[in-house]
Amino acid sequence: MVDMAEIDQVEDWLIGQALMNPHVPTMFGELCERLRACGLPIDRVVLAWATLHPLINAETVVWEPQTGPKHEVFGHDQVDTDTWMQSPMRKVLNEDLPGLRRRLSGGNAELDFPLCHDLHGQGFSDYLVLATHFSMPAIAEKHGNTGILVSWASKAEDGFSPEQVNAIEYIQKRLAISTRANLEAQITRNVAETYLGKWAGSRVLNGQIRHGDGQRLNAVIYFSDIRGSTRIAEDLGPDRYLQFLNSYFQATAGSILDHGGEILDFIGDAVLGVFPIEAGDLQPAALQALAAADMSRNRIAKLNRQPAASHGLKAGIALSVGEVMFGNIGVPNRLTFSVIGQTVHAAARIEALTKSVGHDTLLTQEIAHFAIDRCHPVGSFDLNGFSSPRPLFALRE
Numbered sequence: 001m002v003d004m005a006e007i008d009q010v011e012d013w014l015i016g017q018a019l020m021n022p023h024v025p026t027m028f029g030e031l032c033e034r035l036r037a038c039g040l041p042i043d044r045v046v047l048a049w050a051t052l053h054p055l056i057n058a059e060t061v062v063w064e065p066q067t068g069p070k071h072e073v074f075g076h077d078q079v080d081t082d083t084w085m086q087s088p089m090r091k092v093l094n095e096d097l098p099g100l101r102r103r104l105s106g107g108n109a110e111l112d113f114p115l116c117h118d119l120h121g122q123g124f125s126d127y128l129v130l131a132t133h134f135s136m137p138a139i140a141e142k143h144g145n146t147g148i149l150v151s152w153a154s155k156a157e158d159g160f161s162p163e164q165v166n167a168i169e170y171i172q173k174r175l176a177i178s179t180r181a182n183l184e185a186q187i188t189r190n191v192a193e194t195y196l197g198k199w200a201g202s203r204v205l206n207g208q209i210r211h212g213d214g215q216r217l218n219a220v221i222y223f224s225d226i227r228g229s230t231r232i233a234e235d236l237g238p239d240r241y242l243q244f245l246n247s248y249f250q251a252t253a254g255s256i257l258d259h260g261g262e263i264l265d266f267i268g269d270a271v272l273g274v275f276p277i278e279a280g281d282l283q284p285a286a287l288q289a290l291a292a293a294d295m296s297r298n299r300i301a302k303l304n305r306q307p308a309a310s311h312g313l314k315a316g317i318a319l320s321v322g323e324v325m326f327g328n329i330g331v332p333n334r335l336t337f338s339v340i341g342q343t344v345h346a347a348a349r350i351e352a353l354t355k356s357v358g359h360d361t362l363l364t365q366e367i368a369h370f371a372i373d374r375c376h377p378v379g380s381f382d383l384n385g386f387s388s389p390r391p392l393f394a395l396r397e
Contacts, residue, residue, distance in 0.1 A: 002167045006038040011174050018178040021185050025061040029069030031175060036065065040164055041156035043124065048089060048149045049179065052187045088113050089149050092129050099130040103159060119153055126159025128152045130169060132176040148176050198262065218280070219339070220289040220321045220367065222261060222273035223347035224252045224296065227314040227355060229269045245269055248313055251299035259292040264339050270348075274324070274339055282321065286370040289319050293361050293395060316354030317361040320347040342386070349383045350392060359394035368393035 013034065017027050028047050036042055048060045057076045063069045084090055091113075092100050102110040105125040111117045119127060133147035152168055154160055160168070226232070226248055233241045249271065253263050256273035265272040273292070275285040300313050322343035350362050357378045368375040374396050380389035 002039045002164055004167070007035075007167055007171060010034045010038065010171060014171070014174040014178045018181040021182060024059075024179060024182050024186070025069045025071040027178065027182070028061045028175075029063055031171075032063040032069070035171065038167075040167060041154045041160070042152055043155045044119070044151075044153040046089075046151045047175075047179075049183065050146065051183065052190060083114075086114050088115060088127070088129050089151060092131050093149060097131065099128065101129070102127045104153075105159075123155050124153050125156060126154045128160060128165065128168065130172050132172050134176055134180045148172075148179050150175070215326055216323055217326055218277040218282075218321070218323050219326075219343070220275040220277065220282075220285045220319060221324065221339070221343050221347040222256055222275065222289050222292060222317070222319055223270065223344075223351045224273075224315050224317045225270040225351050227316060244313070247303055248300070248315065251303060251313075252296045252315065252317075255292040255295035255299065258295060259288045261288060261292060270351075272339070272344070272347075274326075277321075282366065283370060286319075286321070286367050289367065290371050290395070293317050293319065297360065297397070315360065316351045318347045318351035318354070318363075319361075319367045320350060320364045321366045322346070346383055346386065346390070350381075350390075353381060353392065357392075357394070361395040363393045363395055365391050365393065368395075371395060 010031070014031065024047075028045075032042060032045050043065065045063045046060060047063075048058060050058045056073045057078065058074045060072050060074070061069045062072070088100050088102070091097065102113070102116050103125070104111070104116060104120045104127055109120060111120055116127060129149065129151045131147060131149050135146065150172055152160070226245075232244065236244055248269070249266070253266070253271045253273065256263060256271070256275075259275075261273045261275045263271065264274050273289075275289045275292075277285045296315070296317060300315060304312050320343050322341070324339040324341040324343050326339050346364070350364070354360055354362055359378060362378070363371070363375065375393040376396070378392055378394050380391045382389050
């Protein structure tokens, strides 16, 4: 028997979850535990939804009493796997069905999907898929109907009773409300972090959205730019050049992210990255930036060894250190979150010198101190906007 008074308590709990910001897989796992305690004979429940993310196409959570919730994400290149193509959930989604049910035991067992056959072998008796649609314009254009798909499976001898199916249908609508609220918050974070970076994105979402909002901080600035990009763009044409450019960004910007830095901006085909200095200790940020420079150069060299590398990818890298202003710049109704200041200007001008001094990576003296065995001085240079010449060092392989 299903205790409907307890189901009502689960409903109240789900409404509370919609007003908060829980991790959806954790919320779903707790929901399944609560429903099982109410008398619903659930032994395997799967929640699936589409999302808006540069790397992730869809997500699922599989819950079983013995293991709890298991969260899995699927990339944009994983949508046509054999498992998905032959799944009951896909049939419900593609044919816009409200649901699908299969008896898995007894003389009327319906094992027309590989999953149903597998569940039958594991002792399951009933399998139910329900779709609950809701409006989410951010992903509707790509995925069509938006919402959640949930499959409910039982090992109870007689499967789900009509009363239990009604309770499942009732609670799934409330689950959809809670999931939708939390997915919207998740998508907002995804978009902010994708276009602004985690550091800047978190500050914007925490309320730093007014013109002039920001803070001063000390940081290592990483600036990289492609050499000869105009000629390469003309030779390759727009489509091939875009692929070329993204390979370069993966080599350089990807290395910054891999070593704990933040990407503040893409300026044409240049990359502006930042490594904040914590508690006045330059060493960690400097070592991170140096490691990112090494990885960038290694990745560029690897790209140039590939057979398709008809245009040798060359880039200059500059590392400088100092105080920057980190915050909102622009006009009140069109802002960007970035770093400004002499340290940023220095990095851009130092990178420009890599062409004339014949070295692909130049460092200021403060950064060179942490790679003294791999650096050599290349002279002191007048940098536009600075009162005295600055000594620069080249970083060897």
